[in-house]
Amino acid sequence: MSLLRDRLLGLSVVTLLLSGTLLAVVLGYGALVLGSAFVTGASVVGAAFELAVPWVPLAGVALLGAVFGSVGFVYALARRASVPRGGRVQRLAEFAERTYPPLRKLGLSEAVSEPEPSPEEKAQDALEDLKRRYVAGEIDEREFERRVDRLVANDSVDDARAERERRETLREGRY
Structure with missing residues:
Protein backbone atom coordinates (compact mmCIF):
# COMPACT_ATOMS: atom_id res chain seq x y z
CA MET A 1 0.00 0.00 0.00
CA SER A 2 1.57 3.24 -1.08
CA LEU A 3 1.60 6.31 1.07
CA LEU A 4 -0.93 8.10 -1.14
CA ARG A 5 -3.37 5.17 -1.12
CA ASP A 6 -3.60 4.98 2.68
CA ARG A 7 -7.16 6.15 3.35
CA LEU A 8 -6.59 7.06 6.98
CA LEU A 9 -3.60 9.16 6.07
CA GLY A 10 -5.48 10.93 3.26
CA LEU A 11 -8.56 11.55 5.39
CA SER A 12 -6.39 12.86 8.22
CA VAL A 13 -4.51 15.24 5.95
CA VAL A 14 -7.73 16.59 4.43
CA THR A 15 -9.34 16.98 7.87
CA LEU A 16 -6.24 18.69 9.21
CA LEU A 17 -6.03 21.10 6.28
CA LEU A 18 -9.72 22.01 6.30
CA SER A 19 -10.02 22.41 10.06
CA GLY A 20 -6.71 24.25 10.27
CA THR A 21 -7.79 26.68 7.56
CA LEU A 22 -11.18 27.21 9.22
CA LEU A 23 -9.51 27.76 12.58
CA ALA A 24 -7.07 30.28 11.07
CA VAL A 25 -9.95 32.19 9.43
CA VAL A 26 -12.03 32.26 12.64
CA LEU A 27 -9.09 33.36 14.80
CA GLY A 28 -8.00 35.92 12.22
CA TYR A 29 -11.52 37.37 12.02
CA GLY A 30 -11.72 37.50 15.83
CA ALA A 31 -8.37 39.24 16.05
CA LEU A 32 -9.47 41.72 13.37
CA VAL A 33 -12.74 42.54 15.20
CA LEU A 34 -11.06 42.89 18.59
CA GLY A 35 -8.20 44.91 17.12
CA SER A 36 -10.58 47.30 15.38
CA ALA A 37 -12.60 47.67 18.59
CA PHE A 38 -9.43 48.51 20.47
CA VAL A 39 -8.24 51.01 17.83
CA THR A 40 -11.60 52.79 17.56
CA GLY A 41 -12.00 53.01 21.32
CA ALA A 42 -15.13 50.87 21.41
CA SER A 43 -15.72 48.42 24.21
CA VAL A 44 -13.39 45.48 23.65
CA VAL A 45 -15.40 43.37 26.12
CA GLY A 46 -18.63 44.10 24.26
CA ALA A 47 -17.01 43.29 20.93
CA ALA A 48 -15.60 40.05 22.36
CA PHE A 49 -19.02 39.08 23.72
CA GLU A 50 -20.73 39.80 20.39
CA LEU A 51 -18.01 37.88 18.61
CA ALA A 52 -18.17 34.91 21.00
CA VAL A 53 -21.76 33.94 20.36
CA PRO A 54 -21.53 32.89 16.70
CA TRP A 55 -17.81 32.21 16.32
CA VAL A 56 -16.66 30.33 19.46
CA PRO A 57 -18.62 27.13 18.63
CA LEU A 58 -17.22 27.24 15.10
CA ALA A 59 -13.70 27.68 16.47
CA GLY A 60 -14.30 24.74 18.84
CA VAL A 61 -15.40 22.48 15.99
CA ALA A 62 -12.40 23.57 13.93
CA LEU A 63 -10.05 22.92 16.85
CA LEU A 64 -11.59 19.51 17.45
CA GLY A 65 -11.19 18.66 13.76
CA ALA A 66 -7.55 19.78 13.86
CA VAL A 67 -6.87 17.59 16.89
CA PHE A 68 -8.51 14.52 15.33
CA GLY A 69 -6.76 15.17 12.02
CA SER A 70 -3.39 15.45 13.76
CA VAL A 71 -3.91 12.29 15.80
CA GLY A 72 -5.02 10.37 12.71
CA PHE A 73 -2.05 11.66 10.73
CA VAL A 74 0.47 10.66 13.41
CA TYR A 75 -1.22 7.26 13.86
CA ALA A 76 -1.19 6.57 10.10
CA LEU A 77 2.49 7.44 9.86
CA ALA A 78 3.38 5.43 12.97
CA ARG A 79 1.53 2.42 11.58
CA ARG A 80 3.69 2.52 8.48
CA ALA A 81 6.94 3.05 10.39
CA SER A 82 9.61 0.41 10.33
CA VAL A 83 9.87 -1.15 13.78
CA PRO A 84 13.25 -2.55 14.73
CA ARG A 85 13.14 -6.22 15.64
CA GLY A 86 15.49 -7.90 18.04
CA GLY A 87 16.17 -9.12 21.52
CA ARG A 88 16.61 -5.75 23.22
CA VAL A 89 13.44 -4.24 21.83
CA GLN A 90 11.48 -7.40 22.58
CA ARG A 91 12.72 -7.50 26.19
CA LEU A 92 11.81 -3.83 26.60
CA ALA A 93 8.31 -4.48 25.23
CA GLU A 94 7.88 -7.51 27.51
CA PHE A 95 8.97 -5.41 30.51
CA ALA A 96 6.45 -2.71 29.56
CA GLU A 97 3.71 -5.33 29.24
CA ARG A 98 4.56 -6.80 32.66
CA THR A 99 4.68 -3.37 34.27
CA TYR A 100 1.51 -2.05 32.61
CA PRO A 101 -0.85 -5.00 31.99
CA PRO A 102 -3.22 -3.07 29.66
CA LEU A 103 -0.36 -2.92 27.14
CA ARG A 104 -0.62 -6.70 26.69
CA LYS A 105 -3.70 -6.15 24.54
CA LEU A 106 -1.57 -4.29 21.99
CA GLY A 107 0.78 -7.26 21.50
CA LEU A 108 3.93 -5.15 21.39
CA SER A 109 6.33 -7.96 22.30
CA GLU A 110 5.03 -10.16 19.48
CA ALA A 111 5.22 -7.28 17.00
CA VAL A 112 8.89 -6.59 17.70
CA SER A 113 10.09 -10.16 18.24
CA GLU A 114 12.38 -11.73 15.72
CA PRO A 115 10.57 -14.13 13.41
CA GLU A 116 11.17 -17.83 13.95
CA PRO A 117 13.56 -19.24 11.36
CA SER A 118 12.04 -21.60 8.84
Whole structure:
Protein backbone atom coordinates (compact mmCIF):
# COMPACT_ATOMS: atom_id res chain seq x y z
CA MET A 1 0.00 0.00 0.00
CA SER A 2 1.57 3.24 -1.08
CA LEU A 3 1.60 6.31 1.07
CA LEU A 4 -0.93 8.10 -1.14
CA ARG A 5 -3.37 5.17 -1.12
CA ASP A 6 -3.60 4.98 2.68
CA ARG A 7 -7.16 6.15 3.35
CA LEU A 8 -6.59 7.06 6.98
CA LEU A 9 -3.60 9.16 6.07
CA GLY A 10 -5.48 10.93 3.26
CA LEU A 11 -8.56 11.55 5.39
CA SER A 12 -6.39 12.86 8.22
CA VAL A 13 -4.51 15.24 5.95
CA VAL A 14 -7.73 16.59 4.43
CA THR A 15 -9.34 16.98 7.87
CA LEU A 16 -6.24 18.69 9.21
CA LEU A 17 -6.03 21.10 6.28
CA LEU A 18 -9.72 22.01 6.30
CA SER A 19 -10.02 22.41 10.06
CA GLY A 20 -6.71 24.25 10.27
CA THR A 21 -7.79 26.68 7.56
CA LEU A 22 -11.18 27.21 9.22
CA LEU A 23 -9.51 27.76 12.58
CA ALA A 24 -7.07 30.28 11.07
CA VAL A 25 -9.95 32.19 9.43
CA VAL A 26 -12.03 32.26 12.64
CA LEU A 27 -9.09 33.36 14.80
CA GLY A 28 -8.00 35.92 12.22
CA TYR A 29 -11.52 37.37 12.02
CA GLY A 30 -11.72 37.50 15.83
CA ALA A 31 -8.37 39.24 16.05
CA LEU A 32 -9.47 41.72 13.37
CA VAL A 33 -12.74 42.54 15.20
CA LEU A 34 -11.06 42.89 18.59
CA GLY A 35 -8.20 44.91 17.12
CA SER A 36 -10.58 47.30 15.38
CA ALA A 37 -12.60 47.67 18.59
CA PHE A 38 -9.43 48.51 20.47
CA VAL A 39 -8.24 51.01 17.83
CA THR A 40 -11.60 52.79 17.56
CA GLY A 41 -12.00 53.01 21.32
CA ALA A 42 -15.13 50.87 21.41
CA SER A 43 -15.72 48.42 24.21
CA VAL A 44 -13.39 45.48 23.65
CA VAL A 45 -15.40 43.37 26.12
CA GLY A 46 -18.63 44.10 24.26
CA ALA A 47 -17.01 43.29 20.93
CA ALA A 48 -15.60 40.05 22.36
CA PHE A 49 -19.02 39.08 23.72
CA GLU A 50 -20.73 39.80 20.39
CA LEU A 51 -18.01 37.88 18.61
CA ALA A 52 -18.17 34.91 21.00
CA VAL A 53 -21.76 33.94 20.36
CA PRO A 54 -21.53 32.89 16.70
CA TRP A 55 -17.81 32.21 16.32
CA VAL A 56 -16.66 30.33 19.46
CA PRO A 57 -18.62 27.13 18.63
CA LEU A 58 -17.22 27.24 15.10
CA ALA A 59 -13.70 27.68 16.47
CA GLY A 60 -14.30 24.74 18.84
CA VAL A 61 -15.40 22.48 15.99
CA ALA A 62 -12.40 23.57 13.93
CA LEU A 63 -10.05 22.92 16.85
CA LEU A 64 -11.59 19.51 17.45
CA GLY A 65 -11.19 18.66 13.76
CA ALA A 66 -7.55 19.78 13.86
CA VAL A 67 -6.87 17.59 16.89
CA PHE A 68 -8.51 14.52 15.33
CA GLY A 69 -6.76 15.17 12.02
CA SER A 70 -3.39 15.45 13.76
CA VAL A 71 -3.91 12.29 15.80
CA GLY A 72 -5.02 10.37 12.71
CA PHE A 73 -2.05 11.66 10.73
CA VAL A 74 0.47 10.66 13.41
CA TYR A 75 -1.22 7.26 13.86
CA ALA A 76 -1.19 6.57 10.10
CA LEU A 77 2.49 7.44 9.86
CA ALA A 78 3.38 5.43 12.97
CA ARG A 79 1.53 2.42 11.58
CA ARG A 80 3.69 2.52 8.48
CA ALA A 81 6.94 3.05 10.39
CA SER A 82 9.61 0.41 10.33
CA VAL A 83 9.87 -1.15 13.78
CA PRO A 84 13.25 -2.55 14.73
CA ARG A 85 13.14 -6.22 15.64
CA GLY A 86 15.49 -7.90 18.04
CA GLY A 87 16.17 -9.12 21.52
CA ARG A 88 16.61 -5.75 23.22
CA VAL A 89 13.44 -4.24 21.83
CA GLN A 90 11.48 -7.40 22.58
CA ARG A 91 12.72 -7.50 26.19
CA LEU A 92 11.81 -3.83 26.60
CA ALA A 93 8.31 -4.48 25.23
CA GLU A 94 7.88 -7.51 27.51
CA PHE A 95 8.97 -5.41 30.51
CA ALA A 96 6.45 -2.71 29.56
CA GLU A 97 3.71 -5.33 29.24
CA ARG A 98 4.56 -6.80 32.66
CA THR A 99 4.68 -3.37 34.27
CA TYR A 100 1.51 -2.05 32.61
CA PRO A 101 -0.85 -5.00 31.99
CA PRO A 102 -3.22 -3.07 29.66
CA LEU A 103 -0.36 -2.92 27.14
CA ARG A 104 -0.62 -6.70 26.69
CA LYS A 105 -3.70 -6.15 24.54
CA LEU A 106 -1.57 -4.29 21.99
CA GLY A 107 0.78 -7.26 21.50
CA LEU A 108 3.93 -5.15 21.39
CA SER A 109 6.33 -7.96 22.30
CA GLU A 110 5.03 -10.16 19.48
CA ALA A 111 5.22 -7.28 17.00
CA VAL A 112 8.89 -6.59 17.70
CA SER A 113 10.09 -10.16 18.24
CA GLU A 114 12.38 -11.73 15.72
CA PRO A 115 10.57 -14.13 13.41
CA GLU A 116 11.17 -17.83 13.95
CA PRO A 117 13.56 -19.24 11.36
CA SER A 118 12.04 -21.60 8.84
CA PRO A 119 13.10 -25.26 8.81
CA GLU A 120 15.17 -24.56 5.71
CA GLU A 121 16.97 -21.73 7.48
CA LYS A 122 17.61 -23.94 10.51
CA ALA A 123 19.04 -26.68 8.30
CA GLN A 124 21.17 -24.15 6.41
CA ASP A 125 22.51 -22.74 9.69
CA ALA A 126 23.30 -26.23 10.98
CA LEU A 127 25.13 -27.05 7.74
CA GLU A 128 27.12 -23.79 7.90
CA ASP A 129 28.06 -24.59 11.51
CA LEU A 130 29.22 -28.07 10.49
CA LYS A 131 31.32 -26.62 7.66
CA ARG A 132 32.86 -24.06 10.00
CA ARG A 133 33.72 -26.71 12.59
CA TYR A 134 35.21 -29.01 9.91
CA VAL A 135 37.36 -26.24 8.44
CA ALA A 136 38.48 -25.20 11.94
CA GLY A 137 39.54 -28.80 12.62
CA GLU A 138 37.10 -29.33 15.49
CA ILE A 139 35.66 -32.44 13.78
CA ASP A 140 37.24 -34.87 11.33
CA GLU A 141 35.99 -35.78 7.86
CA ARG A 142 34.21 -38.93 9.01
CA GLU A 143 32.30 -37.07 11.76
CA PHE A 144 31.48 -34.27 9.31
CA GLU A 145 30.00 -36.71 6.77
CA ARG A 146 28.06 -38.58 9.47
CA ARG A 147 26.49 -35.36 10.75
CA VAL A 148 25.67 -34.11 7.25
CA ASP A 149 23.97 -37.45 6.49
CA ARG A 150 21.96 -37.18 9.72
CA LEU A 151 21.00 -33.59 8.88
CA VAL A 152 19.82 -34.63 5.39
CA ALA A 153 17.92 -37.60 6.87
CA ASN A 154 16.16 -35.32 9.38
CA ASP A 155 15.11 -33.00 6.58
CA SER A 156 13.64 -35.85 4.58
CA VAL A 157 11.86 -37.22 7.69
CA ASP A 158 10.37 -33.77 8.37
CA ASP A 159 9.30 -33.49 4.71
CA ALA A 160 7.69 -36.94 4.81
CA ARG A 161 5.86 -36.13 8.07
CA ALA A 162 4.55 -32.84 6.63
CA GLU A 163 3.38 -34.59 3.45
CA ARG A 164 1.59 -37.29 5.46
CA GLU A 165 -0.18 -34.67 7.63
CA ARG A 166 -1.21 -32.76 4.50
CA ARG A 167 -2.68 -35.90 2.93
CA GLU A 168 -4.56 -36.77 6.13
CA THR A 169 -6.00 -33.27 6.32
CA LEU A 170 -7.16 -33.44 2.71
CA ARG A 171 -8.62 -36.92 3.25
CA GLU A 172 -10.58 -35.77 6.30
CA GLY A 173 -12.01 -32.91 4.25
CA ARG A 174 -10.90 -30.14 6.60
CA TYR A 175 -9.96 -27.92 3.66
